[in-house]
Every structure is written in structure tokens, then in C-alpha cells.
Amino acid sequence: MITIHGVPLSVHTRKAIVTAILKKMDYKFEVVIPVVPGNPPANWNSLSPTGMIPAMQDGDFTLADSNAICLYMEKKQPAPSILPSDVRDYGRALWFDAYAGGTIFRHVVHPLFHQTVVNPNIKQVPTDKAIIDEVLTNVQPKILSYLESQIDGKYLVGNAMTLADIAIVSNFIVYQYIGYKLDAAKYPKLVKYVKDIAATEAYGKALEDEKPFVANMGLDRSFLN
Incomplete structure (x- = not known):
């Protein structure tokens, strides 16, 4: 184990x-x-x-x-695989995983989480609203638009959930937990994609297990309803 x-x-x-x-x-x-x-x-x-x-x-x-x-x-434990067998899909899965951590998390989720949750509640220092505004106004739109352009079905790559989906959606779970919403009018494919992946058996189990932590921190779980 x-x-x-x-x-x-x-x-x-x-x-x-x-x-x-x-x-x-x-x-x-x-x-x-x-x-x-x-x-x-x-x-x-x-x-x-x-x-x-x-x-x-x-x-x-x-x-x-x-x-x-x-x-x-x-x-x-190779099965079920989180990496596609097709060489191009394999490369794209690794790309989206890198994009999730190096771009979405680093430039959107991390600064928003720290300014919204960590600074006021844990470090007990003031929230820097200028950082939040910069992320929402100047950083986020390009990232969300790119993802919207890449979605063409239930999964980002291939016909099964891969590391790409796991990594990308994990960011948007936290993004919504802390009170930020994805605009369905601007990003309809992204909104549906995140909702569909979050509803899969594996994600559903993980999110169910998170409930006590979400409640303890007073985070917003309503987007999962």
C-alpha cells in the first residue's frame, strides 16, 4: 500500500x-x-x-x-493507463500536464489561492487586491481562451481520462472552491468539460473525500451540485 x-x-x-x-x-x-x-x-x-x-x-x-x-x-499499475498509446496524444497529454502546473497553477490558481485564502486566514496578512485584479483581468483570459479552443469532446486527449484531464481539472476545482466562477457564456466548452471530468467515478470519489476539508475551510462546493 x-x-x-x-x-x-x-x-x-x-x-x-x-x-x-x-x-x-x-x-x-x-x-x-x-x-x-x-x-x-x-x-x-x-x-x-x-x-x-x-x-x-x-x-x-x-x-x-x-x-x-x-x-x-x-x-x-499500468491499467487503466493515464497516458495514451498514440504518440501524438501521448505528447499532448504531457503538454497539458505541464501547462496545468507551469501556467494555470503558477499564474492563476496559486496567486488567487494565496490572496483569497492563505494570506487572510493562515498568515493573517492583508489580501493584495491588485494581484487578484491582475490575474483576473490580464492573465486569466488568455489561458481560459486557449483551453476553450483545445476542447473537442469529453476528454482533452483521446477517448479516456488521462493525466492531462486529471491535472487541468484539479486546478479548476480549487479555482471554484475559493469562489471564482468560470463564465459559461464565454467558455461553454471549458465549463462543460470541467463539470464532466469532475463527475467521473475517480474524481467523484476524491471530491467526496474532500468534503470535511472543504467544510472546515469554509470553501464553496456549490459548483459541484
């Missing part, structure tokens, strides 16, 4: 959890909140050399970084 360490509400931790559920792997979850002083376990530096979540243990083997963890699970 593998152990996943992190916070279920984390974009990257959820990516690992959904992959484990999709592959029907035996796993358990341990909560680690690095931003809360004194929360990480004593061996956290060895589990996660960067200090970031998620981290994983499989017996005496440890691994950090959501992408590495998901690809490890892909090799450990």
Missing part, C-alpha cells in the same frame, strides 16, 4: 489521489500542511526535499512531486 502525504484540497495532491483512485490502487492518506508551523512530521525533509506537497511512500521507497508520483503509479 502506498501512502500519499499532503492536503486533499491541493491541486497537486489531488492529482496523485485521483490517479490512485482511477487505477484502483490501495493507498492511504496522511495530512501534511507545510504552511502551518509545526504541522509537517519530523521526517518531512526526507519525504519531500523541497518541502512541497505531495510526497509518497511505498514501503521503504519515497518520492516527491505530483508528476513523478503519478508516473510512478503508471509504471507500478
